[in-house]
Amino acid sequence: MKRHDARQKAVQVLFQLDSTDLPLEEAMEHVLEDQSSDAFFEQLVRGTIEQKEQIDATLSDKLENWTLSRLPKIERTVLRLAVYELLFTPDTPNRVVLNEAIELCKVFGDEKSSKFVNGVLSKFTEQ
Template sequence: MKRREAREKALQTLFQLENTELTIEEAMSHVLDGDNDSFYEKLVRGTTEQLAQIDESLKTKLENWSLDRLPKIERTVLRLAVYELLFMQDAPSKVVMNEAIELCKTFGDEKSSKFVNGVLSKYTVETSN
């Protein structure tokens, strides 16, 4: 599975986990259809395991928004991208940002990608300094 597809499936899994009582394994099995992908699994497990730290980091970047007020798709995309930016560091930050924007264009509304771009750009400024 290509990384773009892994990110898309990870987003679907994380979104599902936030809205149900499923375990990580159950949610992953619903999305994967028997496929196994280590990048996908690392994204899902890592985002879930580091959720408290990711949310604390996001709270410092959101202006005039609380994490709870964000639409679920934007919140989930941001969490996934911030996990990659802070904990994985195997893809350039611009790639992570572009992938997050594409996910918003696919699953969000017309304002989603601009909002996510604005929040994530605060991370890329930090990492380039």
């Protein structure tokens, strides 16, 4: 599975988990259908879930005039995944994480979603 596909599927799993009481394994099976899992996909999903508390705290500090609970679910899901990658996968360049997050918003959200996510994530890469 390509990394882009793994990110798309990870967003779908994380979105499902944010919306339902589905167990993690079941959500992953549902999204993967008959496709085999992938180490990067598993790392993204499990890592984002395991680090959710720290991710949310870090994200909350970067949001201006917003709270996580007020964000539309797709933006919140994409932001959590991207912040997980920014904080916990140093082998992935920041610009790749930002570009992928923007593309995920274009697929699952709209133009406003991608601009909003880009604005929030750019705060993570400013030095």
